[in-house]
Amino acid sequence: MCDACGCQTHTHDHDHGHGHSQTHDDSVIVEINRSLFAANDAMARSNREHFDEERIVVLNLISSPGSGKTTLLEHTIDRIGSEIKIGVIEGDIETERDAERIRAKGVPAIQLTTGGACHLDASMIHRGFHQLQKEPGGNSIDLLVIENVGNLVCPATFDLGEHTRVVLVSVPEGPDKPAKYPKAFTSSQLFLITKTDLLPYFDFEVAEARKEALSLNPSLQVMDFSATTGEGFEVWLDYLRELVREEKGK
Amino acid sequence: MHEMSLVQGLLQQLRELASEHNTSRILKVTMVIGPLSGVVVDSFKFGFEVLTRQDELVQDAELEIVIPEVGYRCSACQNLQKTAGERPHQCAACGDTLLIAEEGNDLILQQVEME
Numbered sequence: 001m002c003d004a005c006g007c008q009t010h011t012h013d014h015d016h017g018h019g020h021s022q023t024h025d026d027s028v029i030v031e032i033n034r035s036l037f038a039a040n041d042a043m044a045r046s047n048r049e050h051f052d053e054e055r056i057v058v059l060n061l062i063s064s065p066g067s068g069k070t071t072l073l074e075h076t077i078d079r080i081g082s083e084i085k086i087g088v089i090e091g092d093i094e095t096e097r098d099a100e101r102i103r104a105k106g107v108p109a110i111q112l113t114t115g116g117a118c119h120l121d122a123s124m125i126h127r128g129f130h131q132l133q134k135e136p137g138g139n140s141i142d143l144l145v146i147e148n149v150g151n152l153v154c155p156a157t158f159d160l161g162e163h164t165r166v167v168l169v170s171v172p173e174g175p176d177k178p179a180k181y182p183k184a185f186t187s188s189q190l191f192l193i194t195k196t197d198l199l200p201y202f203d204f205e206v207a208e209a210r211k212e213a214l215s216l217n218p219s220l221q222v223m224d225f226s227a228t229t230g231e232g233f234e235v236w237l238d239y240l241r242e243l244v245r246e247e248k249g250k
Numbered sequence: 251m252h253e254m255s256l257v258q259g260l261l262q263q264l265r266e267l268a269s270e271h272n273t274s275r276i277l278k279v280t281m282v283i284g285p286l287s288g289v290v291v292d293s294f295k296f297g298f299e300v301l302t303r304q305d306e307l308v309q310d311a312e313l314e315i316v317i318p319e320v321g322y323r324c325s326a327c328q329n330l331q332k333t334a335g336e337r338p339h340q341c342a343a344c345g346d347t348l349l350i351a352e353e354g355n356d357l358i359l360q361q362v363e364m365e
Contacts, residue, residue, distance in 0.1 A: 027277055029363045030267065036256050036357045119252050154252035157288040182337075183288040186351065216337075218325060218348045 040158055043122035047129070047161025051144070056087075057240075057247040058144045060160050062184055063168035064177075065150030068194040068227065070098050072168070073145060075227040077105045080237050084244050087141035089128045091120040091149045098147065108138035119154035120146065122161055142244045156183040164243065170195040171202050175209035178216055186217045190239075193224035196232065253289055257297035260359060261305065267362055268307055276307055278363035280314045285334065286354040291315055320354035 035041070051058050061069045070090075077086055088109040090098040099111035110132045112124050125146060132138045146162060148155040167188040169177045172195065178185045185191065191213050193206055210222050223239070225232030264276055279298075283289050295313060302308040319332045324341035325348040331338055340347045 027363050027365055028271065028273075029361060030271065031361055032263075032267070032359045033361075034263070034359050036259050036263075036359060039259065117252075117255060121255075153288065157252060183286065186286070215347055218350065 037157070037159075040122045043126060044159035044161040047122055047126055048163070050129075051161060051163070052247075052250065055247055055250070056141055056144050057164075057243045058146065058160075058162045059243075060146045060148060060155075060162035060165045061168060062148050062152065062155045062165065062188065063150065063170075064152050064173060067150075067168045067170040067173060069147045069150070069168060070101055072192070072194060072227050073102060073147065074105060075230075075233070076145075076237070076240070077102070077107050079233070080240065081105065081107060084143050084240065085137070085141045087132050087135075087138055087144045089120075089125065089132060089144065089146045091124075091147060093117070093149060108132055108135040108141065110135060114149060118149055118151050119158050120148050120160060121158045125160045142248070143240060152177065152181040152184045156181075156187050163247070164189045166190045166192060168192045168194050169209065171198045171204045174202075175204050175206075175212065178209065178213040182216050185213050185220065188217070189219075189221060191220050191222045192236070193222070195226060195228075196224050197226035197229045253293035254297045254301070256289065256357065257294065257301050260298075261301060261308065263359060264308060264362065268364065271364060273364040274307060275365040276311045276362060277365065278312045278314060278361075279308075279359070280316065280361040282316045282318060282356070282358040282360050284354040284356045285317060285320050286351055287357045289357050291317070316360065318354065321352040322349040323352055324349055 063069055073088060086107050088099070088102045088107060090102065090109060090111045091114060092098055092111065093114055093116060095113070096111045099109045102109035110128055112120060112128050114120065146160060165188040167184045171193070193209055196206070206224050213220055213222060223232065223235050225236060227233060264279065268274065268276060283291055283294065295315070298313050302311060317334060319334045322331045322333070322338055324344060324346050326346035327341060327344040329341055329343035331342050338349060341349060
């Protein structure tokens with residue numbers, strides 16, 4: 001049981017039925033066959049159940065540093081903040097800066113600083129969510145957005161209990177990210193190509209990035225837009241509206 | 251470098267196992283690292299080497315790593331292609347390019363040998 005809210009946390013579900021066999025030299029071989037991700041996955045499942053009970057849609061944003069995650073959030077809040085109550089958990093190695101940018105928009109936000117760790121994990125989100133609920137407005141949100149630590153590698157391995165994992169690549173980064181960092185794309189449900197207002201200045205073929213990503217993960221949904229100019233942004237906003245509608249109707 | 255924190259999780263499990271089995275020395279640890287687990291084998295080995303140095307229980311433990319094959323299922327003809335190497339570009343049976351990976355995602359503590 002979690003101290004903060006009494007929600008179920010399933011962290012003690014491991015199995016004690018190992019097979020034993022004796023070898024020479026008095027050593028014992030024990031068969032374990034347990035995933036090292038098991039503890040995180042159990043916590044992630046418990047987070048997801050908790051989010052469902054509260055009817056909150058949860059997104060996990062993954063990208064390299066500087067691809068526009070925080071800017072995407074700022075523009076999203078400007079456009080639909082009055083119809084959908086948004087809350088944000090920011091992950092960074094150091095500083096409160098991103099959470100301050102979001103709070104300046106009048107939206108509850110907390111900052112998790114990992115102090116050097118390259119990713120967020122499910123237990124950090126569990127604690128972070130309780131902290132967020134204590135913020136003004138944090139107790140009545142429809143959509144929780146988790147902005148992961150800027151890194152296309154490590155965050156892809158850790159389930160946080162999100163409903164949808166979103167991977168972002170901005171135009172200046174180049175279209176070959178899916179081929180170079182496959183796990184971020186195979187584990188996501190949505191791929192956002194951002195900063196498309198810069199397409200005239202960079203050698204970036206949207207069709208190529210799309211094709212590379214879909215060859216790794218045929219079920220991936222792909223959108224491209226510029227949050228700054230608003231071009232193509234409506235598709236993203238409609239997507240969020242639909243997710244919130246679905247979660248409320250569950 | 252999330253491998254370091256994964257090795258810390260492994261050491262925690264090993265300590266629990268050791269106290270469960272009443273042993274003070276672990277001789278060998280066998281891990282299965284899926285090629286699609288997002289875990290870099292060399293970084294995992296390095297993390298194991300560094301973190302076991304500080305702990306008597308595992309100081310002399312040998313780390314064995316097993317890398318399983320990944321099965322790629324063709325979304326057109328359902329043919330299953332198994333490989334331990336790079337992701338195939340197309341289906342060997344029908345040539346379709348939409349292949350879906352099955353398994354290969356996990357990181358498993360398979361076996362522990364202890365005194």
